[in-house]
Amino acid sequence: MASGAKWDPRFAAAGRGVVTDVDHDLTSDEVADKFREYISGKTVVITGCSSQSLGAEAARCIAQHGTKRLILASRSESRMRQVIECIRLSSELACEIIPVEMDLSSQQSVRSAAAEVLKLAPAIDILINSAAACMIPKYTTTPEGIEMTFGTNHIGHFLFTNLLMPALLASANARVVNVTSFGHQFSNVRFDDINFDNGKSYEPFLAYAASKSGNLLFTLGLAMKLGKTNLRAIATDPGSVQTGINRLVTKEESILRGWSLPDGQPNPAIKWTTPAKGVASYIKAAYDPDLANKNGVAITAGGMDQSIAAYALDREGAERLWELSEKLVGQTFEY
Template sequence: MSTIITSNPSFGFETTAEEAAAALSSYIQGKTILVTGVTPGGLGAHFVTVVAAHKPKLLILAGRKPSILEQVAKELESAHPDVKTRTLELDLASQASVRKAAEQVLSWPEPIDVLVNNAAIMACPYSKTVDGLEIQFGTNHIGHFLFTNLIMSKLLQSKEPRIVNVSSGGHRFSDIRWDDIDFKDGQVYDKWRAYGQAKTANILFSLALAEKLGSKGLKAFSLHPGAIQTNLGRHINQQDIEALTALNKEVGNKVDPTTFRFKNLTQGTATHMVAAFDPALDQHNGVYLQDCQLAPEDETKPYAVDKKSAERLWKLSEEIVGQKFVY
């Protein structure tokens, strides 16, 4: 059972993005919101589609493919002619692309009120980013770490800046592999452990942001959207499911197949809404959410919410990108 920390005690597993957005409508209105990963059929695209109905000032759509970004922008403008959109080409697997995108954001006049680091890849075959990092860690964490810090001045110009890092219950597959981030150059690669490491990093990153920047008014949260069948799972076959079952058993994760439930897309995006807009969360900076509330303790690995690990990961991430971010 999740601990109730949001403004609506009735929010939970079944809550839809539409219901959450309606309840938080006044906090969406007038905001400039930047979202990474807005592929149609995915969580990011659904999030911006629902948000658009509540009069945000500007929706900035960030992703790798300009053609997809334009498609989503056109659909939003057609459904909500009053809502302004802007697209931003951003390839999280390339630090050069991240730096170029950040420069563009810094050249724009508006502060960023809400940054939703939603883009992710999951359980893919071993490969590396252009900078030589294991692809899941490099894309899901390092790309977002660098982008977020490079545009931090824009966030801090907002009256109520908020950062949401979309993590996963998959963080339970692995802690950060401090001595072997890249699985011995792929020789001992396990796609689920690699996903787990990256998702643990997302939670620790939110914790570090809250610790370092909470005094400047910044709020940062991470979340597990739930198990949702989207294009994120395109690399997964039956053998991978069996490997996942074995891994859960090995690391002691309790998963009961008789009670396991998938969410639909809109239930899967509800926790995004709460993390991005609910003012009740201001008292709980840095927390990890699930089903629109604080994630249950027995489904949150202690290593993912450890402040010392959050600081250690921050330093490691700075080394990887070759730049220090001191606040």
């Protein structure tokens, strides 16, 4: 077992807290081997699935462990097709893998992707919200005028998840996995100023951090609103992994922020992990039956341990974010 604090049963009733018992040494395949019976025959939707992304590693692992149908929902069909080709090359699979193009930063795109997914899958067992925009250098907004990082990482997923809710509720045991980050610690959701004073005070990392707090509060919100149903929501932090996440960060900025050494190599002071070990936490969050009575919690393969920020565990904050999100998508979701 990994070191660090264990699950505290007091968190269960409140639907909060971090379970730190993800074994940091296990890979996605090793965790999936344990849960093969729960993976088998399921319909799964994963957002954010380009090559080298954690979504792609999750797709590979789940496809190779007997899932029936896998729907990838990501921005670029050609990048999803590369991932599908790779999965198919590595093994012969019975699993059906379908790409659905979706730009989470556009509510119109999210609505049409959700409609397509609902047609493909009247029942969805697992939704993994992995896609993220990170470190967008210049202030930009979505077509609806929402700061791009928050609009993509939280608002896009809020809308997508709620639009898919009829199919999730049609599954006997549905799970929503929201992928968050240790980075949430650097900012709460900017309830009073989501647009950084119209970009005047924009800071890319704070925008990412606020969106990752949004992922945690949304997980809690789902648990609060749908706790009486068959749906469970779990957040996970995969830890620090060399993926495409920092592709918008220049070498100079990465050095300045302490993420890279002066020669451009990853700073060894950061506890890096591999995609397979990071995604082990996705697999646990999605399938571990022991998490069924821990609705709304976060698990981690990375640095969150027990140090999840209080504001990201706050039930009033979760309610406030739900209302704000409904306002920003122009639709209410009551359960």
